[in-house]
Amino acid sequence: MDGALDAERDAILAAMTPVVDGIAATFGPICEVVLHDYRDPEKSVVAVAGSVTGRAVGGAMSEIGMRVLAGGDGAADELNYVTRTRGGALVKSSTMVLRDSTGAVFGALCVNLDIGAVGAAHRLLGALAGADTAPAEVPTTTFGNDIDSVVDALVDAHRSRQRGSWAELDRAERLDLFGGLDARGVFAVRGAVEQVAGRLGISRASAYSYLAQARAAHDTPPGGSA
Incomplete structure (x- = not known):
């Protein structure tokens, strides 16, 4: 059965590959389309057209892909969200999950539009009209062609929001x-647990322990027991 499902998934990805080129050609140079096969997260990119986030075939999934993967078969499409790359580019994206005939999520089709020029034009028109066009806070998304850089960036982003080094954090932090x-x-x-442990300078056993405690705390209702 697994072999038949893999063949089916391969066929879906093959059928989607021309769609990648077609969408990118329709929207032009501001558009990037990326096709992911989540069966190999470290090399999930199987087709790409356009260049907005710098993705390449054989590259790793982004943190958005990690979130989809963590959601399992219950993962939903994420449409028309705005984010910013670490390089500062403002991007409007849609991530559409791919499912096989059993409903299992195994990949995604992602469309990224560079809307920086559109935003600049909007601010210019607003200024001419005398309107308040202060830009809203936009979250930064980590895109990378290797999974290690994505994990490292996420660890660093979380640490930057906390005080001091790991040794200075209390248990709750x-x-x-x-x-x-x-x-x-x-x-x-x-391998992410081991990578995070190394990034924080703690043992793998400690990392697994903190992860288990964090998950237990998340599953326990406030003021009650799990």
Whole structure:
């Protein structure tokens, strides 16, 4: 059965490949379309057209892909969300999950539009009209062609929101760090626990312990027991 499902998934990805080129050609140079096969998270990109986030075939999934992977078969499409790359580009994206005939999620089709020029034009028109066009806060998304850089960036982003080094964090802050990384799908990636442990300078056993405690705390209702 697994072999038949793999063949089916391969066929779906093959059928989607011309769609990647077609969408990118329709929207022009501001558009990037990426096709992911989540069976190999470290090399999930199987087709790409356009260049907005710098993705390449054989590249890893982004943190958005991690979140989809962590959601399992219950993952939903994420449409028309605005984010910013680490390089500062403003991007409007849609991530549409791919499912096989059993309903299992195994990949995604992602469309990224560079809307920086549109935003600049909007601000210019607003200024001419005398309207308040202060830009809204936009979250930064980590895109990378290797999974290690994505995990490292997420760890660094969480640490930057906390005080001091790992040794200076109290238990609640440590659990919050691991819970936040888990919520963003980091630990759905093979070897991520060991990588996070190394990044924080703690043992693998400690990392697994904090992750288990963070998950237990998340599953326990406030004021009650699980």
